[in-house]
């Protein structure tokens with residue numbers, strides 16, 4: 001893969017430079033089938049007032065999806081008001097959402113409007129909604145049904161015209177089953193559910209994301225990266241990305257700053273990518289991802305993990321690792337080369 005960073009840039013190690021157009025939708029980069037499904041859902045629902053619940057692992061881009069729904073829709077010119085229900089202490093969240101009247105509690109020295117009022121005409125983004133206390137869940141249900149509420153310590157009924165988009169990285173249906181989340185509120189906010197897919201289920205987006213982040217960080221850190229080795233790309237595609245796009249973004253920032261040369265090589269990768277230490281060696285049979293699945297790749301990945309584990313077990317002494325794996329040393333060296341296995345540098 002090649003990164004277009006400067007007009008006078010030299011050709012990269014493996015391929016020539018040519019400018020590329022990055023496919024993206026309202027800052028969400030991707031073109032895999034699973035992210036395209038998200039784009040088409042956004043298109044369908046962005047102009048409606050229906051409540052949307054975005055579910056997905058941390059770092060998959062839930063906030064970007066919420067912003068795309070708001071900014072691309074009819075309410076786009078109006079406020080987008082995010083509230084992180086997990087970050088605001090339960091006792092403060094109520095007045096944060098509904099506002100309060102002067103004197104409502106000890107530190108309420110003046111009247112303050114809440115996020116629902118601020119969002120009039122626009123959208124309230126209730127992030128980490130699973131963390132909301134049961135008491136507040138009841139109050140939220142009422143607001144969603146009536147679009148009317150009272151400020152804390154007030155008696156005047158206030159109306160506000162806002163749309164609600166909620167997000168969580170938990171399985172909200174499971175939280176309902178466990179008794180942690182109200183079933184009636186669950187149905188009220190899940191009118192339109194959107195699944196934000198994990199990066200491991202859309203690995204075909206990795207080159208695009210990598211290219212974008214490299215360009216972005218090269219510009220902001222005033223560094224020049226002219227290309228990336230093919231075996232690095234293979235390694236990035238093999239990795240499971242537990243931290244999703246956020247992890248990839250942070251890794252690229254780190255590589256841009258620390259890279260030894262202008263071409264990213266295996267030596268520039270962080271240890272967890274090289275060693276596969278984050279991954280279990282035994283083959284875990286889970287759901288087959290909808291896209292990017294290939295049996296021979298999975299088998300190759302398992303072989304690579306076993307090789308890495310044997311090398312780790314033997315202190316990276318290749319003779320001993322080969323004996324452990326019951327292959328001869330040349331076969332092991334060949335396979336290490338093919339899988340891009342190198343001993344992680346001590347940092």
Ligand SMILES: Nc1ncnc2c1ncn2[C@@H]1O[C@H](COP(=O)(O)OP(=O)(O)OP(=O)(O)O)[C@@H](O)[C@H]1O
Pocket residue numbers: 027028029030056057058059060061062063064065168169196209245246249
């Ligand atoms: N498809 C994408 N294209 C470009 N950047 C992305 C994409 N998905 C995520 N990101 C970037 O990754 C980071 C995390 O995204 P975001 O905050 O939207 O994730 P999240 O799902 O809300 O995570 P959390 O559950 O931890 O709040 C952000 O810097 C965001 O810009």
Ligand SMILES: [Mg+2]
Pocket residue numbers: 062063127
């Ligand atoms: Mg978020």
